[in-house]
Amino acid sequence: MNFNIPEDIAEIINALKQFVNKVVIPLEEANHELLYNERNYYMEDGRRNPEVEALRRQVRKESAKAGFYTMFGDKELGGEEFGPLASLLVNEALGKNFPNRKLIEHVVIPSPFTNGLTPVLKGLNQALKDKFLEGIGSGEKTLCFGLTEPDAGSDVWGIKTRAVRDGNDWVINGTKQWISNAAYADYCLLFAVTNPELQAKRKGGITCFFVETKSEGFTVDSIIATMGSLGGDAAIINIDNLRIPNENIIGELDNGFTKAMNGINNGRLGMSGKCIGSAQWALKKAVEYSKIRRTFGKAIEEHQTIQNMLAECALDIYAARNMALHCAWKIENSTKTPTKEISMVKAYCTEMMGRVYDRAIQIHGGMGLSNELQLEEGYRMARLLRIPDGTSEIHRRTIARSLLKGDLSFQ
Ligand SMILES: Cc1cc2nc3c(=O)[nH]c(=O)nc-3n(C[C@H](O)[C@H](O)[C@H](O)COP(=O)(O)OP(=O)(O)OC[C@H]3O[C@@H](n4cnc5c(N)ncnc54)[C@H](O)[C@@H]3O)c2cc1C
Structure with missing residues (x-):
């Protein structure tokens, strides 16, 4: 490498x-x-x-x-x-x-x-x-990705939004929840059940539709304010007799999930990269502050407890960065998608960012909590990232399943 x-x-x-x-x-x-x-x-x-x-x-x-x-x-x-x-x-x-x-x-x-x-x-x-x-x-128009529902998050096969064929159209009814950018998007990649029998067997039956969000029957009901903010990016969508032409199916009928998984590798590596970079920024801030803040007659960098926290951050970042680089190399150099490794990277990097920001805030004392330094903003972001794009638990499930199927390789 x-x-x-x-x-x-x-x-x-x-x-x-x-x-x-x-x-x-x-x-x-x-x-x-x-x-x-x-x-x-x-x-x-x-x-x-x-x-x-x-x-x-x-x-x-x-x-x-x-x-x-x-x-x-x-x-x-x-x-x-x-x-x-x-x-x-x-x-x-x-x-x-x-x-x-x-x-x-x-x-x-x-x-x-x-x-x-x-x-x-x-x-x-x-x-x-x-x-x-x-x-x-061109960046003029944006999208949202409408998969999750009130009763179906990790278990995406449980979605209830239903599309029923009517002539050349599909009539869609249901509710979507936690859809990022929905309130601002021009278009939605909307997932709905088109064949309940296949869906029940978890073998298909879900289709992805391209929907213009200004269409009659597509309404953003409310924004979900998150993690101490006055607002948010994710929203609840109400879909009420939304009529979409058959031509707007993305990919194949009943095979929407293969579309949902497209591009997920780049996405998870990108999210992990953001965590690794942001954690380095937080550690740099903590190192700088530890040199200027004095307690008990000396700079706090001289207290061993502070040094330990700085070192723990470095351990975390180095491990995360190198596992992510190895995983990117693996994706680009093997014919098979390294699912286990991608899950390890997503779970580890998002959790690592939380640990690093937590210590960086602690090293800053009260100042770490102030909005001014934006450490608290990074901390909130780190906490949030452990949920979307596969929760930490779902990624552990994927890792364990690979191990139990015999994939014990770490190369
Ligand atoms: C900020 C944000 C933005 C989002 N953006 C989008 C978006 O744009 N489009 C979209 O479609 N969705 C989006 N989501 C939804 C996201 O994908 C789901 O929140 C996520 O998949 C978890 O689903 P859930 O919230 O229903 O939790 P649940 O699936 O109900 O899980 C609850 C808890 O149980 C655990 N759990 C569930 N199943 C298992 C299992 N088998 N083994 C062990 N533990 C398990 C989970 O890890 C979690 O701890 C977003 C979510 C957030 C928070």
């Missing part, structure tokens, strides 16, 4: 940092009070302020023009098709240099596989591709 960052990826990272410094940071600074005061950032109903949304759109479009927003999209969709290693390293760089930023997170680069040029869109028919891809790729 070669642990040097490949030249093309290093160049992208440099260009991306320049882009963020030149385009995004000035915009953030000019709108600081709007972006970093939650009373301005969110409306009363928990939705983001339309002015915030306009800024997000502006950054998306600039990022698309510069080629960053679409870099992980497949070439056939108009992207650059950078793989898991790039996803890991680019997200690490963003997390390390620009963590917890409102106009960067899921804006400069879309959220993994649920927005932007997600590979799920490969299943669209050509007419719909011609009609919608340009807007999605």
Whole structure:
């Protein structure tokens, strides 16, 4: 294995940092009070302020023009098709240099596989591709990924949203919950049961539909405010006699889950990269603070307990970074998807970020809890990331199942 960052990826990272410094940071600074005061950032109903949304759109479009927003999209969709290693390293760089930023997170680069040029869109028919891809790729339009429901999260086979054929259309009824970006999205990749018998056998029966969110019968009921925020990104969708033409099926009828799993590798590596980068930023802050804060007549860096906490962070980050790099290498160099390793990386990196932020906050004492340093924001993000895209428990289930089936390899 070669642990040097490949030249093309290093160049992208440099260009991306320049882009963020030149385009995004000035915009953030000019709108600081709007972006970093939650009373301005969110409306009363928990939705983001339309002015915030306009800024997000502006950054998306600039990022698309510069080629960053679409870099992980497949070439056939108009992207650059950078793989898991790039996803890991680019997200690490963003997390390390620009963590917890409102106009960067899921804006400069879309959220993994649920927005932007997600590979799920490969299943669209050509007419719909011609009609919608340009807007999605340019950052003008966004998507949401409508799978989870009130009674079906980890156990996705339990969804109840039902699509019934009526002539050339499907009529869809149900409720979706925890759908990121739903309140702002132009389109939804909506999963519904089309064949209950197949679904009951867990062998299919679920179909993915491309839905325009302005369609009659598609309503965002409410935002779910999360983790001490006045609002949030995820929402509850009510689907009431929504009529969708048969041509809007993505991929094959009754085979929607294969679409749902497309692009998940890049996504999980990207999320892990963000955790690894952000944890490095938090550790750097903790090291710097430990040199300037004095107690009992000396800098706190001289207390062994503080040194131990710093060292524990380094142990965590080094382990996470190297397991993620190995996993990216494995994905890119083997014919079989290393499911066990991807699960280990997603679970470990998200949990690692929580531990590192927890210690960084502790080292900062009371200052660590203040909103000013944004350590608490990273801590909340770390806590949140252990749930979506497979909970830590579901990933452990996947790992254990591989072990029990005889996969005891760590190469
Ligand atoms: C911020 C956020 C954004 C999200 N965005 C989206 C989105 O855009 N689109 C979308 O479709 N969904 C989205 N989700 C939903 C997310 O995928 C689900 O929350 C997740 O799959 C867990 O489902 P659940 O919340 O219903 O928990 P449950 O599945 O009810 O799990 C409850 C608890 O039981 C554990 N558990 C469940 N089954 C097992 C098992 N077999 N073995 C051991 N433990 C088990 C879980 O790990 C968890 O601890 C989002 C969630 C969050 C929090």
